[in-house]
Amino acid sequence: MERPDRGRAPAMTDVARAAGVSHQTVSRVLNGHASVRQSTRLRVQAAMAELGYRPNNAARALVTGATWTIGVVSQATPLYGPSRLRIALELAAADAGFSVSTASVREVDRASVAQAVERHLDQRVDGIVVIVPVPTAQEALDSLRLDVPIVAIDGDPSRRSGLVTVDQAEGARLATQHLLDAGHRSVWHVSGPAEWFDSAGRIKGWRSTLEAAGVEPPPVIAADWTPESGYRAGQMLAGMPDVTAVFAANDHLALGITKALQDRGLTVPGRLSIVGFDDIPEAPYLSPPLTTVRPDFAAVAEHAIKAILTWRLEGTMSQVAPLAPELVVRASVGRPRS
16 A cells, blocks of 8 residues: 655545545545445545544635534533533444533532533534523523534423433332332432433432322432532431331432431431442442432433434434333342341
8 A cells, every 4th residue: 555655644544545535535435425335435535544644624614614523511510420521422423423512610600501512612513502401501502593403412301302301200210119119108309400301300200100109209308419418318217117118219328328327327228228220330339238210321322412413414303212221130139128
């Protein structure tokens, strides 16, 4: 294979010469054009790899108007769910030939989210994904005039399009029903922050499951997403001997609840059965291993990227049905004590 002159980066013409195709064919391969035969596409890709060719994305953007970049707006938080989604989006975008530019917001108010979106628009991204599941983020999106596709992850469930979400209510139903099936007469709930759509969906699923079973829902124990908040809730639950089962809105809350009980000499599931949500990597290694609800973060990310691609190809934003999570049964649930 003939190589370019030393000291010069390989160009598209070098790839075309090495693959025995035209400059236009190489361009079509780079842009994912459907008219290129698979055998030709593979030959061009092999030549790129052999020569170490890297596309000039800035030049491509000037010609095609596309930057092959997706902007992500996310809250600056170490929480597992949003962090896992950011990683899943980077992988799904890479599989589709896009890079990702992330703008993190310290506050989830309307102005901060709008400014983050505007920064992405200034970079001429090809689409935007917003992982800020609170009403103020939705208000920010509604206030902007956008000429690129935008997808909200776990946003306002009343949106008719541009939304990809985990079925929060179904996840809560799975958790609550599992505790009821274990013989518990009622299930208490330690919730996430009230302003999050995720929290509202999980409360809704928990409450409706109890009502369907003929059980009067007890008061919600309000918390945030942190183990510290779960610990405080656990201290309260430890002093309520009639409570035998709890559904925690995420695994970190469940971790805090468990620690509070253990500090009082109480056991899980002997004194209190617990189900969490998220299936953090540590969940199988907690003491006891935590029963939890596992969202499919990879599927959420793939649907978000697919929605952006569909909009760019067809000019429409398809509606995606909520994605059902699964219950992962471990050792933190047992039958209620007599």
